[in-house]
Amino acid sequence: MKNFPIMSHLPHPQSPSQTPKKHAVFMPFLGSMNLAVSLLVMLAIASVIGTVLKQNELFQGYIIKFGPFWTQVFNELGLFNVYGAAWFILVLLFLLISTSVCVYRNGPGFMKDMKQFSEKLSLHAYQRQPHVTTYTPQQFDIEIAQSVLKDQGYKTKVHHRDDGITIAGLKGSWNRLGYIFTHVSIIIICIGALMDSNLLLKYRELTGDLEAETRSVPLDKIEQKSWLGPENFSFRGTVNIAENQQSDVLFLPYEQGFLVQKLPFTIDVKDFRIQYYDTGMPKSFESDIILSAPDLDKPIEKTIAVNHPLFYKNYAIYQSSFSDGGSLLKLKIHSLKAPENKPLILDTAVDKTESLKTPIGTFKLELSDFKMHNIVPASEEERALTGKKMHNNGPTIIFKVRNEQGQALEYENYMMPIEQEGRQFFIAGMRASQAEPYRYLFIPADSNRQLDRFFNFLALINNRIETKKIIENAIPSGIGFEQNAYRMQVRLLTQLLALVRQKGFNGINEFVTQNVPQQDQQKVMEYYTSQTSVALQTLYLSILEQEKDQNIQEISNFNKQWFDDAITALSNLPDYGPPLFIQLDSFKQIEATGLQITKSPGKDVVYFGSALLIIGVFFLFYVRQKRIWLAYSAEDQTLTIAGKDTKELPEVAQEFQQVVQAVQSKL
């Protein structure tokens, strides 16, 4: 490594004689720049870890990603919550101490340096400064010399030596203030941040006074140990409040659970609104809220929005998110096995759990969410047609169906049919875990854009007696058709339908592989498939007959296509989980606004520190402390001009020459 010679040297004013002996090693270490730089680098590395490793996720997720061993190791190291880890706080604390010690050791010296003109040095000492010139002026006048330096922006001080006169000039001493400002500001910012940290809560947790709630239970079931009173020093939490509801508590995420913070005021939410641009992007989120507190004569009414919070005393109330506030839902629950299309009508709401008794057991229906709009990029054709870039697929419900063993499947069902390749489908997504994408079932909409035909058709397939009747009627008998063959044909078709009914299309496949010799399987399979199709078409015709407005003499293209799509949907039904289909019939949307409420006494401290930091940084970089000495020797009538800057930059020599010229032009 090739370095320039160290041109600037740091004044490290410290007088060992003043420092008690036992501190002689420790304090310099704490206040050393090596330690400071190491701490800065450590903080940076820790921060990198914190952003690369997703923080505070569920443990299962980590185990999938890293395996149980490394998950354990990482967890012990606090890597899943870096910014709250003890060692991270320790590094911060060390930085705080180190900076404090540094300021303590250097600050007074720098302060002194600001006022010091060093006017009492010997001529010899001046001649050893980094920049020196000596010449013989015509005459030496203190006042002229002083005024020249003043014109150059220097403050001056005159000293009469034994052998002459020294005029010392100093400017830019604020540079030193810059050092003090920046480093004190770091201390102030750290203190502000500590004021807003959850150190106090950690302490209370250690003493057993506090414990996070990890269950999701109603407020009145939450243990006293998880509550925080309004006197709590600082906090930051969120609460969702539905329209026309109110709240005087807040939820603070804490470790793997949460704490409940009691507020000294109540927030009523009158309305929550989202406005959209014509692109479908949200334009604004707003809540009309009313804040009432015992000591307020009149409640405060305000509309808050993103970037426009409400400040009350030392609290701030922000619009931070939104969610469903328990929208009322009217559901139609279709059994996929029932021989009649008589769906169960259920009036319920988001966040409720309903029990559904079925012949194959009791299922829990957990309604998790309702979404009014599902905005997706528009297809090319639609874009060309309407010029809109986004398309709204309309409302959805999101729910889980949980069986008696506790296993759940998650569903996402659209209320309205969605166009796909020119056809209308009701789309229903299903997945076994949040990590997977949804797999979709496409149920073709009938000519009224409803689900009726599909469930009529399904019910008919499920109806053994009705099916048999229809097949018997449909197959031509009598003339030219032997009684025996007729009976066999009826039996084949009803049996195939029974297989479909019980096990889906796979049932036929299974039956053939089990009962037919290998070499005939393919042929038989083909035959059975075509016969199943005949049977289903027969049933379909009878469905169309029931729909009064359909012409069954000549099947329209729509109806043909519908049949194909319905068969595809039928073949996918066995993978759809429990034999239930939940249809959203109607709803009344209730929205909830997500508020973030903070009490942050450290904020102003941090801001003050930040202001100091900025001012200090500018002083450090853009104010340069410069010294000039004009040392006149009465003896040999020469004037020595000496200069020294705290930082030796290339322009210093040039600036020194300018001063020399200014002096020489006058003296």
Add this chain to the structure above:
Amino acid sequence: MNTMNSTVEMTASKKLFSIKDSIWALLVIAGAFYAWQSFGHIMDAYEDGILVGSAIGLILLGRFWPSIKTLSYAVATLSLLALWTYTQHNNQISANEQAFFLKFLISSQSAFMWMSALFVLSTIGYFAGLIAKSDFTTKIASILAWSGAAFGLVGMMVRWRESYLINPEYGHIPVSSLYEVFILFAVLTTLMYLYYEQKIRTRSMGGFVMLIVSASVAFLLWYTFDRGAHEIQPLVPALKSYWMKIHVPANFIGYGGFSIAAMVGLAYVLTEKIQLKNPNSSFLRAMPSLESMDDLMYKTIALGFAFFTIATVLGAMWAAEAWGGYWSWDPKETWALIVWLNYAAWLHIRMSKGWRGRPMALWALIGLVVTTFAFLGVNMFLSGLHSYGEL
């Protein structure tokens, strides 16, 4: 003594109030007033403040660095021409396809294309001049860089207006999407370099600095043609804040400073290598001294650090208003801190250990990697609250 004193003061005061400076100040004030007259009705108190602050800043900047005046006159003329042409076409955005001037020169998209071409040509010019030891060529390259910056600024001004023409609801100053800030970055970095170019009187480092500007132009072109990112989109609610208007430019002065430092660092490492191999190489004569490059590195990092500090603090204040907390350890925030800590360490090491030269140059180069990750990588690889410009 008195007479002498007054002459000195006179020269000093003459410097303060030169005619050129006064004209400049008057024009800036007139321009700001005109802007306020035209658009004051849609500005809030903060934006009024920002306008006044910008005017004062521009007056001071023009005094401090006279070339800015010429640039501003050119940018203002072209921008007003573009705005006027739009007015002639009933303020229809489609005019950018019809009116000659807009279509080929100064609609925002055309201006950005000109900017891109000029920056790339300037890079080539700087290197060509360096290799051929032609002062004339580097001079041309410098003019190209100035012109590119002018077109970039014109494009931004016009894009600002265009966003309102498309839909008044979409209107915003173009510093909000990744596409827009890339242009800001290219322009600011170029201008900052040009300042130092004048100050240290050497154009030999131009190619190195313009290399990074060209890289951002390449990204910009890919982003335009592959991703259609140039389309003007409305702002998401979190970005609708006056904070954005000061936070983002401050950030990019920081990024610009760090980038220049890194490229100077690169020039340093190369020059030193050549010096070791062949002390009489003519390349060395063309390059500034190692000392002055080292100093330039320090100065640009100091400038970047100062503005990056401001930007980070402003960002924290904005976060406090938009998300309810001045610090959330969001990846973008955290990476801003990492960048800041890195350069704080750089400055301390230089100061305490007196390290100079190659290690610091290499560190400045690594600093650019860190900075680039904070600027781009976070948006690409890490998700968080700052999701304004995902790739």
